[in-house]
Amino acid sequence: xxxxxxxxxxxxxxxxxxxxxxxxxxxxxxxxxxxxxxxxxxxxxxxxxxxxxxxxxxxxxxxxxxxxxxxxxxxxxxxxxxxxxxxxxxxxxxxxxxxxxxxxxxxxxxxxxxxxxxxxxxxxxxxxxxxxxxxxxxxxxxxxxxxxxxxxxxxxxxxxxxxxxxxxxxxxxxxxxxxxxxxxxxxxxxxxxxxxxxxxxxxxxxxxxxxxxxxxxxxxxxxxxxxxxxxxxxxxxxxxxxxxxxxxxxxxxxxxxxxxxxxxxxxxxxxxxxxxxxxxxxxx
Numbered sequence: 001x002x003x004x005x006x007x008x009x010x011x012x013x014x015x016x017x018x019x020x021x022x023x024x025x026x027x028x029x030x031x032x033x034x035x036x037x038x039x040x041x042x043x044x045x046x047x048x049x050x051x052x053x054x055x056x057x058x059x060x061x062x063x064x065x066x067x068x069x070x071x072x073x074x075x076x077x078x079x080x081x082x083x084x085x086x087x088x089x090x091x092x093x094x095x096x097x098x099x100x101x102x103x104x105x106x107x108x109x110x111x112x113x114x115x116x117x118x119x120x121x122x123x124x125x126x127x128x129x130x131x132x133x134x135x136x137x138x139x140x141x142x143x144x145x146x147x148x149x150x151x152x153x154x155x156x157x158x159x160x161x162x163x164x165x166x167x168x169x170x171x172x173x174x175x176x177x178x179x180x181x182x183x184x185x186x187x188x189x190x191x192x193x194x195x196x197x198x199x200x201x202x203x204x205x206x207x208x209x210x211x212x213x214x215x216x217x218x219x220x221x222x223x224x225x226x227x228x229x230x231x232x233x234x235x236x237x238x239x240x241x242x243x244x245x246x247x248x249x250x251x252x253x254x255x256x257x258x259x260x261x262x263x264x265x266x267x268x269x270x271x272x273x274x275x276x277x278x279x280x281x282x283x284x
Contacts, residue, residue: 035235041242044094045265046257051248053090053180054104054136058082058237062147077147078174079230082237086140086178089238098245102136138189139181142240144233145193146175165205172198174229176236178244180253189253192243196236200226243273 064077079085083105090099103110110133118128151173157166179191204222246269248254249262256262 032234033231035231035238037235037238037242041089041093041238042095044098044242044245045261046094046097048255048257050098050100051138051254052100052102052134052136053138053140054102054183055083055087055090055140056104057143058086058141059143061143061145064147064149077149077172077229078144079233081230082144082176082233085230085234086237086241089234089241090140093241093245100134102134104136135183137183139183140178140244141181142177142179142191144174144236145177146173146195148173148175151197162209163207165203167204168202170200172200174198174232174236176233176240178237178240180244180248190244190247190251192240192247194236194239194243196232196239198227198229198232200224243269 060076060078060080060082062078087101087105090101093099114130114133117130121128149172150170152171153169155166155168158164173195175193175195177191177193180189181187182189202222202224204220206218206220208216208218245254246265249256250266256265
């Protein structure tokens with residue numbers, strides 16, 4: 001009987017561990033964290049007229065898998081949701097006042113639903129009250145065009161009397177390209193390319209000591225921190241949209257509601273990004 005009671009206790013414990021729901025004290029879900037470029041994109045001055053744009057796709061063109069020195073890994077190095085990120089950034093540019101984004105990724109579903117509504121109304125002898133689908137003047141294309149892993153690696157460490165630690169770091173670079181294409185002529189009106197570094201840091205510490213003859217006590221602690229790759233891609237897309245808006249103002253493709261702020265916007269962009277580029281590339 002004791003054996004049966006023990007067996008039932010084990011089964012009950014296993015079943016209790018399989019309960020559904022969140023059992024661990026994980027933090028609550030949050031909205032996507034802002035990047036270092038989010039505020040610049042949201043605070044863009046109002047346009048004279050919102051720009052109608054369409055996004056069909058914004059693919060991962062790198063073909064890169066996650067770097068792994070131990071075994072072949074087939075997971076992608078960067079997010080495959082670049083198109084969704086680009087649309088989200090466009091809808092928040094200038095607090096939602098800069099771009100009118102039309103649905104093209106799910107166009108098949110949209111057309112199917114509109115056809116269903118029209119057929120249903122027709123079967124009841126009612127005229128279709130659906131307005132025509134809005135078209136875009138510009139198509140935004142491009143993609144994630146580069147991912148360079150281990151662009152920078154290094155580390156340092158030291159031990160004294162069996163106590164010490166080490167630190168290792170690595171830097172990857174993701175590259176994003178965005179271009180605006182005229183629907184009427186097919187001409188590429190503006191194009192921009194941005195890069196963003198992704199850092200990974202690992203810190204370890206340890207100690208060992210002979211507690212008695214022939215017995216060694218060893219203790220190790222460590223922590224690693226990786227920049228989220230999806231946020232790096234989003235920051236690259238945000239800067240690409242910001243740069244595209246500024247280039248459009250510079251070329252006269254669109255204008256600001258307050259004309260007096262155009263030169264201020266151009267000067268701020270050149271000061272912040274063109275000078276940074278010249279510092280990183282002194283030969284230019």
